Amino acid sequence: MTKFAAYAASLIAICSFAFAAGCAGRQYSHILRQDDVDMVGSHAAGAATWNPLVDESVAKLLGRCPPAIQAVGFDMSGQVPGQLAGHIGAEGQVGSALAAGPATVCFIGIENKSAEELIDFKDQLYERVDSQINSAETFRCISRRMVDAALLETRLRPDSLFLPENRQIFAAALGRAGTPVDYLLYATITSGTTDRNSSSQRDYVLTLEMVNLNTGDFLKESAKIRKGYSKARTGKWWNYGPFGQADG
Numbered sequence: 001m002t003k004f005a006a007y008a009a010s011l012i013a014i015c016s017f018a019f020a021a022g023c024a025g026r027q028y029s030h031i032l033r034q035d036d037v038d039m040v041g042s043h044a045a046g047a048a049t050w051n052p053l054v055d056e057s058v059a060k061l062l063g064r065c066p067p068a069i070q071a072v073g074f075d076m077s078g079q080v081p082g083q084l085a086g087h088i089g090a091e092g093q094v095g096s097a098l099a100a101g102p103a104t105v106c107f108i109g110i111e112n113k114s115a116e117e118l119i120d121f122k123d124q125l126y127e128r129v130d131s132q133i134n135s136a137e138t139f140r141c142i143s144r145r146m147v148d149a150a151l152l153e154t155r156l157r158p159d160s161l162f163l164p165e166n167r168q169i170f171a172a173a174l175g176r177a178g179t180p181v182d183y184l185l186y187a188t189i190t191s192g193t194t195d196r197n198s199s200s201q202r203d204y205v206l207t208l209e210m211v212n213l214n215t216g217d218f219l220k221e222s223a224k225i226r227k228g229y230s231k232a233r234t235g236k237w238w239n240y241g242p243f244g245q246a247d248g
Helices: 001-026 048-063 121-134 146-152 156-161 166-178 233-240
Strands: 104-114 139-143 182-198 199-212 217-231
Touching: 048 121, 048 199, 048 217, 104 121, 104 146, 104 156, 121 139, 121 182, 146 166, 156 166, 199 233, 217 233
Parallel strands: 104 139, 104 182
Antiparallel strands: 182 199, 199 217
């Protein structure tokens, strides 16, 4: 009876181990509702970080850019009626409007200078920025495929477009394809990390830079999110509690 009990106990232990190992490999999923909050990543930035950064920076940038449609009037200098007048932009605006309709924006791409790899988020962030610009009444983005084709044709790097002659070559290539461009848009992601024993804080910044293709005038807008990382669930209270523990 003792041998049988020992055998049974061993069999139960083996079955339990096999069941636990099988469960460990399982994964469950569910569809999120619109009002569900985004998951906060435990080791890197995720949707809860990137999506608000894009929403805030795009809204701030488009809010500062001048409208593409301006009222036409007469002046004492004999300007021809119907001609768009150049003007000294309001503080923080990019020169004058360049088009009689929605201004075309050439979104060059996203440069990642942060401490993290974007992996599959890079393309999603591009599409999110592109979609939000296209949803504005006074701006339209040029197709990414057209932008990539023009860069390939001209053999220019995105950062080389800051030179006036290169901008004109690039604009001419897009113009021949039937897509004239008014503004160039660059996006840059940076991060700064502060370590404290086993905890850390990382500041994520998304900067958008809009460049007037004709004049080279530009403006920047950015958004920042701070995120804390710790080894224990109590890390948030321990580092950012009511007694200001984070200051040392």
